Amino acid sequence: MGVIHVEGVSKIYNPDKIPVTALQGVSLTIEAGEFTAIVGPSGSGKTTLLNVIGGLDRPTSGRVAVGGHEITGLSDNELIDFRKEHIGFVFQAYNLIPVLTARENVSFVMLLQNRPAAEREARTQELLAAVGLEDQIDKRPAELSGGQQQRVAVARALAPKPAFILADEPTANLDSHSASNLLDIMARLNEEEGVTFLFSTHDQRVIDRARRVITLVDGAIARDEYRS
Amino acid sequence: MLVQLAWRNIWRNRRRTLITTASILFAVLFATFMESLQKGAWNNTINNVVNFYVGYAQIHLEGYWDERSLDLAFSGEEVTNLARKAPGVQAVVPRLESYALASTGNNTLVATVIGIDPELEDGMTHLSGRLIAGKYLTPEDQTVLLAAGAAKQLELGVGDTLLLIGQGYHGVNAAGKYPITGIVEFATPELNKSMVCLPLVEAQWLYGADGLVTSLALQLPNQRAIQPALHYLDQQLPDETYEVMDWKAMMPDLLEAKALDSAGNIIVYCILYLIIGFGIFGTILMMIKEREYEFGVLIAIGMRRWRLAMVVWLEIIFLGLLGAMAGILCSTPLVYYFRVNPLRFSGDYASALEKFGFEPIFPTEFRLGIFLTQALVVLAITIVLGLFPFRKLKQLEPVAAMRS
Ligand SMILES: Nc1ncnc2c1ncn2[C@@H]1O[C@H](COP(=O)(O)OP(=O)(O)OP(=O)(O)O)[C@@H](O)[C@H]1O
Numbered sequence: 001m002g003v004i005h006v007e008g009v010s011k012i013y014n015p016d017k018i019p020v021t022a023l024q025g026v027s028l029t030i031e032a033g034e035f036t037a038i039v040g041p042s043g044s045g046k047t048t049l050l051n052v053i054g055g056l057d058r059p060t061s062g063r064v065a066v067g068g069h070e071i072t073g074l075s076d077n078e079l080i081d082f083r084k085e086h087i088g089f090v091f092q093a094y095n096l097i098p099v100l101t102a103r104e105n106v107s108f109v110m111l112l113q114n115r116p117a118a119e120r121e122a123r124t125q126e127l128l129a130a131v132g133l134e135d136q137i138d139k140r141p142a143e144l145s146g147g148q149q150q151r152v153a154v155a156r157a158l159a160p161k162p163a164f165i166l167a168d169e170p171t172a173n174l175d176s177h178s179a180s181n182l183l184d185i186m187a188r189l190n191e192e193e194g195v196t197f198l199f200s201t202h203d204q205r206v207i208d209r210a211r212r213v214i215t216l217v218d219g220a221i222a223r224d225e226y227r228s
Numbered sequence: 229m230l231v232q233l234a235w236r237n238i239w240r241n242r243r244r245t246l247i248t249t250a251s252i253l254f255a256v257l258f259a260t261f262m263e264s265l266q267k268g269a270w271n272n273t274i275n276n277v278v279n280f281y282v283g284y285a286q287i288h289l290e291g292y293w294d295e296r297s298l299d300l301a302f303s304g305e306e307v308t309n310l311a312r313k314a315p316g317v318q319a320v321v322p323r324l325e326s327y328a329l330a331s332t333g334n335n336t337l338v339a340t341v342i343g344i345d346p347e348l349e350d351g352m353t354h355l356s357g358r359l360i361a362g363k364y365l366t367p368e369d370q371t372v373l374l375a376a377g378a379a380k381q382l383e384l385g386v387g388d389t390l391l392l393i394g395q396g397y398h399g400v401n402a403a404g405k406y407p408i409t410g411i412v413e414f415a416t417p418e419l420n421k422s423m424v425c426l427p428l429v430e431a432q433w434l435y436g437a438d439g440l441v442t443s444l445a446l447q448l449p450n451q452r453a454i455q456p457a458l459h460y461l462d463q464q465l466p467d468e469t470y471e472v473m474d475w476k477a478m479m480p481d482l483l484e485a486k487a488l489d490s491a492g493n494i495i496v497y498c499i500l501y502l503i504i505g506f507g508i509f510g511t512i513l514m515m516i517k518e519r520e521y522e523f524g525v526l527i528a529i530g531m532r533r534w535r536l537a538m539v540v541w542l543e544i545i546f547l548g549l550l551g552a553m554a555g556i557l558c559s560t561p562l563v564y565y566f567r568v569n570p571l572r573f574s575g576d577y578a579s580a581l582e583k584f585g586f587e588p589i590f591p592t593e594f595r596l597g598i599f600l601t602q603a604l605v606v607l608a609i610t611i612v613l614g615l616f617p618f619r620k621l622k623q624l625e626p627v628a629a630m631r632s
């Protein structure tokens with residue numbers, strides 16, 4: 001059993017009014033250490049799948065297990081705590097709290113976990129160095145470029161030592177240079193630290209760097225291929 | 229860190245924060261000023277009546293205060309000796325009070341005639357300080373002090389002669405001719421139009437009430453001394469013979485009018501609070517609306533909703549605190565200024581006020597309690613309104629919030 005286990009998941013929005021089927025019968029397993037892209041046309045269900053895996057959204061039917069824990073039946077607060085401890089999120093944009101510095105943004109999640117200050121400080125330094133931002137530590141998001149903001153977001157996602165990182169189109173708002181820079185960092189974390197990444201993307205250059213590519217069409221898996 | 233976060237958040241939209249705190253500031257400013265003015269005006273009125281005339285408490289023969297009949301005069305010696313022993317009593321001030329027609333031949337008015345012990349009276353009400361012309365009385369004088377308003381109406385001055393005609397003790401005739409030694413100015417318009425003071429012995433002779441008084445006023449150091457003194461006297465004096473009244477009992481109208489006035493003001497305050505309440509609520513709605521995406525992210529990465537709501541609540545409390553403190557800071561000098569330089573009305577409004585027994589001067593009351601109460605009320609409103617985000621955030625779904 002992998003780190004993520006999705007079994008027969010369907011998601012229908014607005015079941016009462018105009019039903020929209022976002023996912024239908026999706027089953028997949030992600031193993032620890034994967035570097036996997038979810039691709040597909042707009043509206044194919046990529047975001048919905050990531051949200052369901054991350055416990056942000058509940059499937060209409062089917063099961064999701066993370067690290068062997070079934071999360072489908074958890075209460076709202078249990079899900080929040082689960083996300084806090086086990087899952088790292090990177091969203092397309094505006095990930096960071098604007099009034100906090102890079103250092104504070106990274107530290108914030110660990111504060112929510114009630115980690116001691118010394119540990120928070122050390123890990124924040126380490127993570128910001130890992131994403132190449134050791135000299136931007138006290139800048140606020142507005143003072144950072146889009147690419148730098150996404151790197152801070154990656155550092156923040158890593159802070160609680162999650163089982164994996166879910167990234168929904170992390171490069172969509174970046175120029176190609178920043179995008180490849182972010183990808184380099186993600187790939188290095190994956191190779192050197194064994195961090196599991198699951199990300200959605202439209203960008204062919206990003207797709208090319210994934211080692212596994214899952215293609216969604218109309219809410220179902222149309223193709224699932226491994227590359228060497 | 230949550231506190232720090234909240235503090236920084238309120239400065240994200242500097243303009244809105246300033247507008248919101250300014251509106252709270254003005255509400256506090258307006259409310260404290262209004263309350264200080266109102267309380268001050270009433271204190272002034274009560275002070276005028278109580279300290280300069282009625283006194284904190286009086287002893288009469290039972291029923292006198294209702295009837296005001298000279299026939300209820302009594303020999304005060306025994307009661308005076310007893311009252312002197314009451315706790316807190318600094319002096320017992322005898323008075324013989326009645327009415328008379330005051331006349332100059334051309335002009336006539338109904339005068340309140342009061343026989344006083346010049347020395348004791350001055351000790352309690354500082355009557356000599358109210359002289360604007362002439363000189364004060366001595367116990368042996370056969371002359372009078374005339375209130376300024378009455379003097380004006382009768383067109384009399386110091387040295388002129390006043391004719392008093394009335395009814396004395398048990399129906400005897402009372403008539404006398406008195407030179408005016410002094411003109412006194414009373415703050416209370418009613419007194420100022422009718423008061424004639426003469427030495428007690430002379431008044432007793434005029435009214436044929438030898439050795440009698442109608443009231444004994446008690447000189448006490450302050451309000452708090454009333455209760456113990458009254459308690460003592462209630463025990464010592466025979467119940468059916470005498471009545472011991474404090475100023476509240478003697479002037480229920482004054483208290484009632486004050487209460488009525490305060491009640492009227494409460495409505496104004498409520499409207500004021502309602503207006504700023506809506507203003508603050510608008511700010512809260514905007515704060516939540518424009519940060520929905522960010523709230524979604526925070527809940528997504530593992531922040532519990534109530535914790536997030538606490539941050540927003542803190543932000544609103546900061547706004548309330550800033551506004552309330554700024555309000556106190558601005559209103560303190562304002563209220564203080566109008567205490568030193570009271571508002572003074574003239575013209576029609578002034579005469580209307582005088583009809584109701586008010587002196588048309590409004591010194592504000594400068595009391596910490598007023599500032600604190602108003603600021604706390606406003607702060608309480610913000611704190612309660614600040615609970616709204618708890619409800620709102622409870623319903624916020626991160627996925628929906630981040631889709632918008
Ligand atoms: N909250 C929602 N309510 C109703 N319909 C929704 C909701 N979220 C998603 N959908 C619908 O579900 C389908 C899948 O949406 P989703 O966002 O998962 O697609 P996507 O692959 O991420 O698209 P994109 O590439 O544009 O981001 C779409 O048809 C979308 O309109």
Ligand SMILES: [Mg+2]
Nearest residue numbers: 046047048168
């Ligand atoms: Mg999407």
